[in-house]
Amino acid sequence: MKILVLNSGSSSIKFKLYNMDDKSVLASGIIEEIGNKNSKAILKFSGKVVTKNLEIINHEAGTHILNQMLKDNGILDSLNDLDGIGHRIVHGGDKFKSSVIIDDEVIDIIKYLSPLAPLHNPAHLEGIKSAIKEAPNVPNVAVFDTVFHQTMPNYAYMYAIPYDLYKNYHVRKYGFHGTSHKYVSQEAAKFLNIDINKFNAISLHIGNGASITAIKNGKSIDTSMGITPLEGLMMGTRSGDIDPAAITYLAEVLDVRSKEIYKILNNKSGLLGICGTNDMREVRKMITQDNELAKLAYSMYMYRIIKYIGSYFAVLGRVDALIFTAGVGENDFELRDDICNKITHLGVLINKELNQKQSSDIRFITKENSPIKALVVPTDEELAIALDVKNLILKK
Ligand code: ADP
Secondary structure, three states: OEEEEEEEOOOOEEEEEEEOOOOEEEEEEEEEOOOOOOOEEEEEEOOEEEEEEOOOOOHHHHHHHHHHHHHHOOOOOOHHHOOEEEEEEOOOOOOOOOOEEOOHHHHHHHHHOHHHOOOOHHHHHHHHHHHHHHOOOOOEEEEEOOHHHHHOOHHHHOOOOOHHHHHHHOOOOOOOOHHHHHHHHHHHHHHHOOOHHHOOEEEEEEOOOEEEEEEEOOEEEEEOOOOOOOOOOOOOOOOOOOOOHHHHHHHHHHOOOHHHHHHHHHHOOHHHHHHOOOOHHHHHHHHHOOOHHHHHHHHHHHHHHHHHHHHHHHHHOOOOEEEEEHHHHHHOHHHHHHHHHHOHHHOEOEOHHHHHOOOOOOEEOEOOOOOEEEEEOOOOHHHHHHHHHHHHHHHO
């Protein structure tokens, strides 16, 4: 069974092609700078990298080039030979409680939800339409970042604002990175040999974007991101939690519209805003050079994570595991060490050697006698999407 996973952004399409019989990756790559003169298509397969520099005017042209490149390199005769195409969709609002096979109604709802994710959903729709055009015989499946968090209770997802604003404008917490939180929690439960329906965990997806989720009996009961991916932890370029009054205040003193403030909070804040880089590796380098702002940025970043861990411990009661995943969570052993050493009173006893071991496998980082296990679980959102596509297609 061959499944293609597409992650369509406003100017790019990331792709990964799987042979689901053994979950191997047949090819992967990106069509980037779509709509720009510098656009190119990069295809990776069997240890090779093929790059095509050419003007790609839109997603439709990008998907066509992908089809050609897969054919020219003997990977696939045509996209029409696929068993399914999975699309990563950022916002499913409260309309989708699971992944779905895409039809006209699904397309309409994704479009309807676009105001909640203006940078993402319209681009995903371009990706979907292009895939349907290029491979009309292949079923398309939508897999939403929000779905895993649809199990949050209303008192966790509601904001304490006039109820009408929720009723009329859908203002509530939705949460994101759901595909990753679900995948790593399921992998962790399997690894620990605990029935997922009885598994309690706190999962930390810490990449450039970062979020933390409280998982009770295998289900999300709270998560740090909100109506958009801006709320919660301090991130690479996003502020995370901030007093909303700061926004109106800044709009006034800077004499700019709220859109500008939104850009500042999304693209110019977080690690970048405090010390000038959004890459944790750079922050580390700057800390070794005694850069005070890098030290401050790192302390703020870690402090926010610890506060959230504490609050999720409180709401969960029993925690079986703390899960670290994504770019920073999987690779930065110093951050894991610093966090775990600050929460020994909660029963997390880190094993320094295990924690420092470099590996791409799921692994313990706590001592054998640690009351709460901490694990590194490499995330694989594309594989999780491909698995959902496979399951839905087999059910059809
Ligand atoms: P995204 O949110 O874009 O999917 P990723 O999960 O790929 O992000 O994480 C990317 C981030 O991971 C980089 O910006 C970098 O800060 C961080 N990162 C990657 N490798 C390391 C490392 N060895 N040490 C510390 N941070 C790392």
